Amino acid sequence: MRHHELAFTGPATFFKAPYRSLAEDWRAEVGFLGIPYDFAVGYRPGARFAPGALREASGRFAPGAEGYFDFETETYCLQGVHLVDAGDVDPAQLEYQESFRRxxxxxLELRGRVGLPVFVGGDHSVTYPLLRAYADLDEFYVVQLDAHLDFSEARNGTRFANSSPFRRAVEELPGLKSVFVVGLRGLRTNPEAYRAARARGHRLISARKVRESLSEVLEQLPRGQKVYLSFDADVLDPSVLPGTSSPEVEGLTYAEALAVARETVRGNTLVGFDLVELAPNLDPSGRSSLVGARLLAEVLCSRYRDLPT
Amino acid sequence: MRHHELAFTGPATFFKAPYRSLAEDWRAEVGFLGIPYDFAVGYRPGARFAPGALREASGRFAPGAEGYFDFETETYCLQGVHLVDAGDVDPAQLEYQESFRRxxxxxLELRGRVGLPVFVGGDHSVTYPLLRAYADLDEFYVVQLDAHLDFSEARNGTRFANSSPFRRAVEELPGLKSVFVVGLRGLRTNPEAYRAARARGHRLISARKVRESLSEVLEQLPRGQKVYLSFDADVLDPSVLPGTSSPEVEGLTYAEALAVARETVRGNTLVGFDLVELAPNLDPSGRSSLVGARLLAEVLCSRYRDLPT
Amino acid sequence: MRHHELAFTGPATFFKAPYRSLAEDWRAEVGFLGIPYDFAVGYRPGARFAPGALREASGRFAPGAEGYFDFETETYCLQGVHLVDAGDVDPAQLEYQESFRRxxxxxLELRGRVGLPVFVGGDHSVTYPLLRAYADLDEFYVVQLDAHLDFSEARNGTRFANSSPFRRAVEELPGLKSVFVVGLRGLRTNPEAYRAARARGHRLISARKVRESLSEVLEQLPRGQKVYLSFDADVLDPSVLPGTSSPEVEGLTYAEALAVARETVRGNTLVGFDLVELAPNLDPSGRSSLVGARLLAEVLCSRYRDLPT
Amino acid sequence: MRHHELAFTGPATFFKAPYRSLAEDWRAEVGFLGIPYDFAVGYRPGARFAPGALREASGRFAPGAEGYFDFETETYCLQGVHLVDAGDVDPAQLEYQESFRRxxxxxLELRGRVGLPVFVGGDHSVTYPLLRAYADLDEFYVVQLDAHLDFSEARNGTRFANSSPFRRAVEELPGLKSVFVVGLRGLRTNPEAYRAARARGHRLISARKVRESLSEVLEQLPRGQKVYLSFDADVLDPSVLPGTSSPEVEGLTYAEALAVARETVRGNTLVGFDLVELAPNLDPSGRSSLVGARLLAEVLCSRYRDLPT
Amino acid sequence: MRHHELAFTGPATFFKAPYRSLAEDWRAEVGFLGIPYDFAVGYRPGARFAPGALREASGRFAPGAEGYFDFETETYCLQGVHLVDAGDVDPAQLEYQESFRRxxxxxLELRGRVGLPVFVGGDHSVTYPLLRAYADLDEFYVVQLDAHLDFSEARNGTRFANSSPFRRAVEELPGLKSVFVVGLRGLRTNPEAYRAARARGHRLISARKVRESLSEVLEQLPRGQKVYLSFDADVLDPSVLPGTSSPEVEGLTYAEALAVARETVRGNTLVGFDLVELAPNLDPSGRSSLVGARLLAEVLCSRYRDLPT
Amino acid sequence: MRHHELAFTGPATFFKAPYRSLAEDWRAEVGFLGIPYDFAVGYRPGARFAPGALREASGRFAPGAEGYFDFETETYCLQGVHLVDAGDVDPAQLEYQESFRRxxxxxLELRGRVGLPVFVGGDHSVTYPLLRAYADLDEFYVVQLDAHLDFSEARNGTRFANSSPFRRAVEELPGLKSVFVVGLRGLRTNPEAYRAARARGHRLISARKVRESLSEVLEQLPRGQKVYLSFDADVLDPSVLPGTSSPEVEGLTYAEALAVARETVRGNTLVGFDLVELAPNLDPSGRSSLVGARLLAEVLCSRYRDLPT
Known part of the structure; x- marks a missing residue:
């Protein structure tokens, strides 16, 4: 029997949820799947440690039975929502095709078990195999929060690095109708990738645009669609989240990024959600993982809406 | 005889002020007391090292005889104000009742010697025994800058952790009429604590409110009262001050927090001031301590007001 | 279904063993219990994070079904030994008596379930409540690997800090006949504590003695007894394990410490084993946790002896 | 033959430009010169490592043959601009007069070879000997982005530390007509220095002013002049760039600082540009060097203007 | 013209040697080639940064024209030996077959230009493609200093990770007659790999053996052969070199490892030498890179033998 | 009134001794003087922070009234010895001649007040001005524990860096008869310096010699002389003390270095003692400062000899 729990006690699972292997038979509202894969990072590695670090950090935000309470609105969220930690995918290291297959x-297995699958990367290359698990959908959209476009045909000699997941996904998934990218601000960009994305009808919104008018940006998001939300940690300003492979100055504030995520969740049917590119080893203060954990919680709060008490 | 002094020379004392033990007889305008106690932290410890770290960092802001000069207004502050470092309280480690007694x-001894006692924690639990030193006051108020309410009846099996100091204080001190809390934004909050605080008439102001309208928040602060100012380092945004046990995103900017502190000091009679929950070990860049030291200096500047040259 | 596992995948448990709560009914050969309690540390805290860090680090040493293979002797150890992670004790933070009770x-519950309970602290104060779980034994001994005696009547105003666990234990447990302390080398020692320990017949062996003649030291260890092994991480030289509250130069090599632990295990009946005072936050290289995890594994190897293939 | 290059491959040079020694004969549009000198820092050293760190970090922003592409304006900058890394000045360590001479x-040698010399310090004291290389100019101006005035007559017993470069420069260079300082916000300022600067007609603009109205500040910058831009890394807010000797809260955002630099470059003839006081050792996250490298690139982009594709 | 040089000045190259691209035509006695590839690391990455870090650190050991002087023997080594930094191989990131081809x-190109090629990894997987560059040799041997055997058929789903380079090499290179492995001490070993290595006649020597009798170990090394020396940084004790992916306690001292390398070099014809698995990011003290740089220098000293002055 | 004191409480002074300014009149047995000067370091700076860091770390070894107790010999040392912290010298930063004068x-002032002056640097250049304070002695010797000779005529363009203090001292002080250097092991040595030192009759003993036979080395030390002991932190192996500018592998163990220091103290009349080149910023584990503090204590113990109880 457990007593009142401190944040750091017990084998760490996402938000202190029970761990249930995908080899077992179970159902839940929300399932977390870790993907400790960062072999596709072309700069500073470390995202392989994010599932572990987010399990630890999220212990600080473990919701009670009544979820989270907002004192300003006197409402609760996540009340009674059943969370499960479904463990990690084991990468096949160098053999990326096999890793992606796994x-x-x-x-796919997690989608069959839960109302909302939450994927915790790993680098952004994993979003391509994750999106393949939605090949059955006739029409769906991606909202991508990201400093970088990640739509290169190839880079550093490979077509499957973390610069290309959305290029690969749209090639393979006819149901993926469009990608809305918010937060762009890389310096060394790839003109061909931008032109290809635009040619395909993707919506490309810079971080500067968000700062100029968040409300205009929110209006451009999809409505009433099936949407997969892909959150690259580097969309946030490095002052908020320094622990990422390729930080870029002048990023979104946490509130801005959360507003985009919230609007996405509230205006559409969320079919999946990933958080990628958080590299805890690059932030000795530990706050990057805390920010990531809080973000997971608040996006879930948007989905499992605030109910009056 | 000392020459021009570099920031890091000499045995470190607060702002290079002379050290005078409370065992000796002396008087001064401002007295600093360190409280290296963080045994009540339920998450990441380290605030026990804050008095030492702030002594070191404050060497960089040691005021000259003429105090600090503001080039925009051509005014000085802290001119000729006599500062003393009164050393530290020795905690009794596990025996918190004894620590609190000390x-x-x-x-109390410091109050008897100085115009303004400044307390440097330590975790926030120490504000409870500090406030007990004001039991003689018939009416006074607390302005608390904090991400968290710290008004829980109990937590993790104890009623005296850093989640409860103000609950304990109001129970014991009839003179403590109300607490104004500014900067609230925790995610995993305690509904009962919020309701109890409101029931007692406390003013609870979120960080979001401060961002929306700082001036409205300033208007809600007490006026013309005896006020104790309790500054929890985590009220600041973690990008400004990452070195704290429980950082929370979307905190106050330094300017916002200083404005609240300044307005408090200028509009009331400041009877005491603490800075708590700064954990220097969690910030290898060292800037958290520099921010804390500068904050101490600028709050004192508000009190020992700018005089025309 | 899991594939070949990388060290860092999955919710971390000790050596990737299954987690089974003490609230459930189960039996195993070896059970690990984490005790994330370091509120009794009078210097640099952090041992509260050791159970989490050792769970992560031990993933690198997760034994296969056949245990570990030694290529020099062509033998295996830990073959088929059933390990369970029994989770953590939830401390009651400031309320140490309640923490100790838990x-x-x-x-006691773990002793009832497993052949060998392994306790992972936490600071050394926890060994006192751990030893109380052996109050039923008429006669048993402690072998303590430690740089410090930890036998003070009181320190810093308390009798229950990490300087006193063995003083408290011998007062309360008549069955605890003697303590063999190996590795002593503190500078600021407490003469009264040394005299009291000797008066009670404890064996006090310095690190210098170990360096002079390990074999003589091994001969002085108990034989054929019920023994509880208490391993304070600071017995190791800080170059081997820098992540500890109070490192002391000229400590034992890993091989020396392991030899003492092995001889203890092989020559006696091991009734319990703890590893304490490892503070992972004090070692940014991460190797302290890897050393601690390997030590746990190798002590278990001594117990579950090498069998020819 | 090189393939597509990852950021971190090859001997690091500024933006992966070729290294050409000043002992050789060559011409280029832009030449970088490192000045690994921080012996004049009176607080936390480390700027001596900035040239090396910026060479490494700038590998991530190595422009291709077509320069950088801005997807919002569909324009390029730095297209076809020839960059050279001219190596470092070797300091004579303690012998500052000799170091300054070198x-x-x-x-001077670099000015003779390139259209725009870019100097990478080192601490701010090096701007004095750098400006001496412009003694031939009859009239030129300095725009200084800085938290501190650096115009002290002397400090800590010396007239040549990083608190005094501009005082020394104006004494020696009649052509240096005025200094525009933007971003001032130090606490322990030197009244005499401020008065002397104002008496000489320097324009002193606080960080607060920039926040109040960036456009008003931009209007106060020089126009149509020969200008030397001196960028002290501490003008940026420490949340953006923590790796600097003397961080000061409430600094400029990256966008604000870049706007000041851009306006300076576009409205005038840029004769030289330095980036100083970046101390990579004070920022274990590595992002300070990335910010510095990006800033170098974007200032160059302002100079080698965006051309339509 | 350069003055006396400090360790950290100038674009960093190995030992401040000139950089010459493999695309150019040149000859030298010793050529360094960096291989910033660590995508085959199954645990903690970072070896991709070793070529850059060793270039920086080796600046401290840049030999003068007369090489290094040994005051005890009054001899010099490396006198007049011509060193060249040949740059780095650009990995193709995920596409390991292409990376290995490069x-x-x-x-091969380096072998054609220099008397002794020195390869700086990267993880240990790169030794396999490096050894392929020796396919022309009818008979040669490998001396491998390593904590781990690295002879697994496959691991974590791949046959090309850093656990398998020597298995792959012996399969493909009939001229590679035997591997002498010194320093073995992993805990979680692969019995099949050990048996396969022994079956093929490899010599497997534990770290324990080296401690027992270094001279006996030295006698077992090959004599009069063509030898490739592969130095895995983790053969060293983690107290000497903490910056490595998989540190193992009870490693070789620097003197022991150097003795093995020296004896190998002096008793045979050295055809190639690699230093791998140094991960500078895992050692914030920076000393791991300094140890690695010194090791490179001292192995070269063994090859370019001490000559009387 | 102080209670039992934790290590980290109170304004930090050396071993919690009282601070007495040199401007006041006092006498004591032992006086500590900090010299926070590292402007003469040609590699990695940080020794300027050593006096502060050693004040903090030495709190852990604050001797009680009875000094330290050795349980093996049942003896005490430092019993009743009066210690004073005399503060720091304020460097004049760039103006080294003025700094050296101070x-x-x-x-000199400290020598006039205490039985034994203990100097805490700072880099090794400060030993030259320290030795000048002994110009009145007709005959005295230096025992220097050091990895490097520090006897260069000049380096990097200066004759006063930390490579030359003993060259300068012997030039200026006829009474300084000889220097005994123990622990030498640098790689990039200066042949001229070695020859000059030998020509002057200095005794040069390598670290290798110490390892081969410590007793032979001890026999070579001076006897019955006035001796100044200069302890460069880098004489210790970097595994023991990583926090130093220029670590060199294969250094002395703590026990070996202490034995040399002890023998020096016991066999001669100690007239001064310095500890230099400890750079706390290069060791995030904090143990370098703890080692340095312990070393100070144990050298004092050798001087204020063990008395039977």
Whole structure:
């Protein structure tokens, strides 16, 4: 029997939820799947440690039975929502095609069990195999929060690095109708990738645009659609989240990024959600993981809406 | 004989002020008392090292005889104000009642010697024994800058952790009429604590409110009262001050927090001031301590007002 | 279904063993219990994070079904030994008597379930409540690997800090006949504590003695007894394990410390084993946790002896 | 033959430009000169490592043949601009007059070879010998982005520390007509220095002013002049760039600082540009160097203007 | 013209040697080739940064024209030996077969230009493509200093990770007659790999053996052969070199490891030498890179033998 | 009134001794003087922070009234010895001649007040002005524990860096008859310096010699002389003390270095003692400062000899 729990006690699972293997038979409202894969990072590695670090950090935000309470609105969220930690996909290291196969398969299994699958990367390359688990959908959209476009045909000699997941996904998934990218601000960009994305009808919104008018940006998001939300940690300003492979100055504030995520969740049917590119080893203060954990919680709060007490 | 002094020379004392033990007889305008106690932290410890770290960092802001000069207004502050470092309270480690007794006693002694006692924690639990040193006041108020309410009846099996100091204080001190809390934004909050605080008439102001309208918040602060100012380092945004046990995103900017502190000091009679929950070990860049030291200096500047040259 | 597992995948448990709560009914050969309690540390805290860090680090040493293979002797150890992670005791933070009560109770429950309970602290104060779980034994001994005696009557105003666990234990447990302390080398020692320990017949062996003649030291260890092994991480030289509250130069090598632990295990009946005072936050290289995890594994190897293939 | 290059491959040079020694004969549009000198820092050293760290970090922003592409305006900058890394000045360590002599001489040589010399410090004291390389100009101006005035007659017993470069420069260079300082916000300021600067007609603009109205500040900058831009990394808010000797809260955002630099470059003839006081050792996250490298690139982009594709 | 040089000045190259691209035509006695590839690391990444870090650190050991002087023997080594930094191989990131092809090709080119090629990894997987550059040799041997055997058929789903380079090499290179492995001490070993290595006649020597009798170990090394020396940084004790992916306690001292390397070099014809698995990001003290740089220098000293003055 | 004191409480002074300014009149047995000067370091700076860091760390070894107790010999040392912290010399930063003048003057003043002056650097350049304070002695010797000779005529363009203090001292002080250097092991040595030192009759003993036979080395030390002991932190192996500018592998163990220091103290009349080149910023684990503090204590113990109880 457990007593009142401190944040750091017990084998760490996401938000202190029970761990249930995908090999077992179970159902839940929300399932977390870790994807400790960062072999596709072309700069500073470390995102492989994010599932572990987010399990630890999220212990600080473990919701009670009544969820979270907002004192300003006197409302609760996540009340009674059943969370499960479904463990991690085991990467096949160098053999990325096999790793990607395992990721797609695990995502499919998780989709079959839960109302909302939450994927915790890993680098952004994993979003391609994750999206393959949605190949059955006739029409869906991606909202991507990201400093970078990640739509390169190839980079550093490979077509499957973390610069290309959305290029690969749209090639393979006819149901993926469009990608809305919010937060762009890389310096060394790839003109071909931008032109290809625009040619395909993707919506490309810079971080500067968000700062100028968040409300205009929110209006451009999809409505009433099936949407997969892909949150690259580097969309946030590095002062908020320094622990990421390729930080870029002048990023979104946490509130801005959360507003985009919230509007996405509230205006559409969320079919999946990933948080990628958080590299805890690059932030000795530990706050990057805390920010990531809080973000997971608040996006879930948007989905499992605030109910009056 | 000392020459021009570099910031890091000499045995470190607060702002290079002389050290005078409370065992000796002396008087001064401002007295600093360190309280290296963080045994009540339920998450990441380290605030026990804050008095030492702030002594070191404050060497960089040691005021000259003429105090600090503001080039925009051509005014000075802290001119000729006599500062003393009164040393630290020695905690009794696990025996918190004894530690608290020593803290209260040292605070009483300091109050008897100086115009303004400044307490440097330590975690926030120490504000309870510090406030006990004001039991003689018939009516006074607390302005608390904090991300968290710290008004829980109990937590993790104890009623005296850093989640409860103000609950304990109001129970014991009839003179403590109300607490104004500014900067609230925790995610995993305690509904009962919020309701109890409101029921007692406390003013609870979120960080979001401060961002929306700082001037409205300033208007809600007490006026013309005896006020104790309790500054929890985590009220600041973690990008400004990452070195704290429980950082929370979307905190106050330094300017916002200073404005609240300044307005408090200028509109009331400041009877005491603490800075707590700064954990220097959690910030390898060292800037958290520099921010804390500068904050101490600028709050004192508000009190020992700018005089035309 | 899991594939070949990388060290860092999955919710971390000790050596990737299954987690089974003490609230459930189960039996195993070895059970690990974490005790994330470091409120009794009078210097640099952090041992509260050791259970989490050792769970993560031990993933690198997760034994396969056949245990570990030694290529020089062509033998295996830990073959087929059933390990369970029994989770953590939840400390009651400031209320040490309640924390200690919970620790003793959990230890008792674990003793009832497993052949060998392994306790992962936490600071050394927890060994006192752990030893209370052996109050039923008429005669048993402690072998303590430690740089410090930890036998003070009181320190810093308390009798229950990490300087006193063995003083408290011998006062309360008539069955605890003697303590063999190996590795002593503190500078600021407490003469009264040394005299009291010797008066009670404890064996006090310095690190210098170990360096002079390890074999003589091994001969002085108990034989054929019920023994509880208490391993304070600071017995190791800080170059081997820098992540500890109070490192002392000229400590034992890993091989020396392991030899003492092995001889203890092989020559006696091991009734319990703790590893304490490892503070992962004090070692940014991460190797302290890897050393601690390997030590746990190798002590278990001594117990579950090498069998020819 | 090189393939697509990852950021971190090859001997690091500024933006992966070729290294050409000043002992050789060559011409280029832009030449970088490192000045690994921080012996004049009176607080936390480390700027000596900035040239090396910026060479490494700038690998991530190595422009391709077509320069950088801005997807919002569909324009390019730095297209076809020839960059050269001219290596470092070797300081004579303690012998600052000799170090300064070498710096002036190397700057003169670089000026003779390139359209725009870019100097990477080192601490701010090096701007004095750098400016001496412009003694031939009859009239030129300095725009200084800085938290501190750096115009002290002397400090800590010396007239040549990083608190005094501009005082020394105006004494020696009749052509240096005025200094525009933007971003001032130090607490422990030197009244005499401020008065002397104002008496000489320097324009002193606080960080607060920039926040109040960036456009008004931009209007106060020089126009149509020969200008030397001196960028002290501490003008940026420490949340953006923590790696600097003397961080000061409430600094400029990256966008604000870049706007000031851009306006300076576009409205005038840029004769030289330095980036100083970046101390990579004070920022274990590595992002300070990335910010510095990006800033160098974007200032160059302002100079080698955006051309329609 | 350069003055006396400090360790950290100038674009960093190995030992401040000139950089010459493999695309150019040149000859030298010793050529360094960096291989910033660590995508095959199954635990803690970072070896991709070793070539850059060793270039920086080796600046401290830049030999003068007369090489290094040994005051005890009054001899010099490396006198007049011509060193060249040949740059890095650009990995193709995820596409390991392509990366390996590039590595082999670059190694071949370097072999054609220099008396002794020195390869700086990267993880240990790169030794396989490096050894392929010696396919022309009818008979040669490998001396491998390593904590781990690295002879697994496959691991974590791949046959090309850093656990398998020597298995792959012996399969492909009939000229590679045997591997002498010194320093073995992993805990979680692979019995099949050990048996396969022994079956093929490899010599497997534990770290324990080295401690027992270094001279006996030295006698077992090959004599009079063509030898490739592969130095895995983790053969060293983690107290000496903490910056490595998989540190193992009870490693070789620097003197022991150097003795093995020296004896190998002096008793045979050294055809190639690699230093791998140094991960500078895992050692914030920076000393791991300094140890690695010194080791490179001292192995070269063994090869370019001490000559009387 | 102080209670039992934790290590980290109170304004930090050396071993919690009272601070007495050299401007006041006092006498004591032992006086500590900090010299926070590292402007003469040609590699990694940080020794300027050593006096502050050693004040903090030495709190852990604050001797009680009875000094330290050795349980093996049942003896005490430092019993009743009066310690004073005399503060720091204020460097004149760039103006090294002025800094050196202040150091010499302060050392002279301290010598006039105490039985044994203990100097805490700072880099090794400060030993030259310290030794000048002994110009009145007709005959005295230096025992220097050091990895490097520090006897260069000049380096990097200066004759006063930390490579030359003993060259300068012997030039200026006829009474300084010889220097015994123990622990030498640098790689990039200066042949001229070695020859000059030998020509002057200095005794040069390598670290290798110490390892081969410590007793032979001890026999070579001076006897019955006035001796100044200069302890460069880098004489210790970097595994023991990583926090130093220029760590060199294969250094002395703590026990070996202490044995040399002890023998020096016991066999001679100790006239002064310095500890230099400890750079706390290069060791995030904090143990370098703890080692340095312990070393100070144990050298004092050798001087204020063990008395039977």
């Amino acid at each position: 990721i797609t398969q695990a995502a | 803290i209260t006693q040292a605070a | 620790i003793t109770q959990a230890a | 710096i002036t001489q190397a700057a | 590595i082999t090709q670059a190694a | 150091i010499t003057q302060a050392a």
